[in-house]
């Protein structure tokens with residue numbers, strides 16, 4: 334019997350509790366962030382929820398000057414690629430960046446970032462911001 | 466066991482492609498629906514192959530966003546009567562912007578399996594407009610670029626990728642930042658290389674009769690706007706930034722169009738044409754791009770490696786022509802290196818030196834690319850395969866690669882994402 338659960342819903346629900354959660358493979362110890370039902374490393378399907386550090390490195394970014402309507406309220410914003418301390422990579426909004434200093438930010442890459450949970454209309458999502 | 470071998474060799478014997486433009490405006494296309502466009506490309510491919518529909522055993526139609534852009538699905542039935550395929554096997558498929566490259570693979574596998582001898586594979590997309598609600602298919606109204614991209618981003622995973630505020634320019638800028646850091650290239654030089662790639666693409670488009678959206682080279686366009694240096698024009702407000710690095714002229718222009726090709730078993734190809742083009746390799750791979758943290762994507766490397774293993778070629782030595790998926794021009798820099806057309810860290814310089822022009826020693830995307838022939842979603846890869854076939858046959862007029870390529874590689878990346886690579890070789 335497959336032990337499936339609503340992973341997507343649970344991931345977002347954890348944000349409501351202020352928790353950044355991922356899955357850890359019980360066979361090889363790899364992390365899945367965001368959560369999926371199969372380990373990308375060993376292909377095992379026995380994974381458990383663990384709290385993530387929320388720390389990572391911004392390795393690349395872009396300006397999103399003309400986002401789709403759902404994100405128009407944030408325009409223009411920085412969208413970046415973050416490699417988490419635990420290994421997985423994820424791309425999302427990067428907050429707390431001066432848009433006039435994109436070249437400086439580029440020169441400083443990789444930049445330490447930390448997770449910030451953001452409220453939207455009816456749900457919360459995860460963004461990151463530079464540390465310090 | 467994976468053999469990476471076709472049980473029965475397969476060749477392309479015919480190609481067809483409509484002009485790429487706008488069915489509401491372009492004189493050659495005006496008033497046409499998806500049916501006339503697809504039939505145009507398919508019938509041209511059949512004529513090129515020297516056969517009629519009675520000799521085609523099955524067909525594929527790639528149609529990426531039929532519900533949004535055509536207000537229907539079941540695209541197979543939409544075109545069957547138009548191309549003489551009533552009561553025959555017909556299939557709709559899509560892998561987003563790589564669809565008609567994937568469609569070649571589907572057709573090849575049908576023939577390689579021994580089930581069919583001759584298969585047609587084509588694609589259609591009308592990106593600039595959509596039907597009026599509840600009206601017949603020829604009654605269309607414009608669709609704004611913003612609305613088109615909003616709907617096209619249904620191709621991005623809606624659980625995790627899209628909700629972070631997904632920026633399409635990330636696909637370009639992330640890879641270029643990784644590249645610039647890795648090889649110590651300044652962002653200024655990266656921008657110059659992107660501009661040069663766009664200039665080269667435009668030069669090809671001006672020479673491609675199927676590329677209807679542009680008629681003049683970028684240097685001439687710059688002069689008309691009062692710029693004596695085309696690079697000044699391309700860093701001006703005429704070419705606004707769409708990302709941190711990427712500008713408008715580094716990105717796709719959307720168009721309407723259709724493409725088609727016909728494959729058959731190589732052992733009977735000479736019954737139809739004197740110039741078959743053998744399909745000697747293909748590879749496919751999928752991922753979500755946030756897994757890619759380097760300039761050279763693992764998903765592209767996987768697809769290229771599969772294709773080269775099947776084709777038994779050494780990319781650094783054997784490739785005469787490469788098309789890379791240039792809906793964003795970073796691919797002329799990054800994908801060409803992942804695909805072994807250039808040594809790591811050298812492509813940007815080769816582009817600046819003019820080596821990737823049609824008359825350079827490492828030509829790329831002689832159609833004019835997705836920037837200036839334009840991007841017709843699922844139909845474009847087939848146009849790019851048709852171009853490669855015509856280059857290999859020496860039919861490309863004043864944009865002809867000299868000498869005609871013997872081995873061509875066509876790489877496409879579909880939103881989502883899906884990478885498909887095909888390797889073609891002139892039949893000897």
Ligand SMILES: [Zn+2]
Nearest residue numbers: 358361372375
């Ligand atoms: Zn595992």
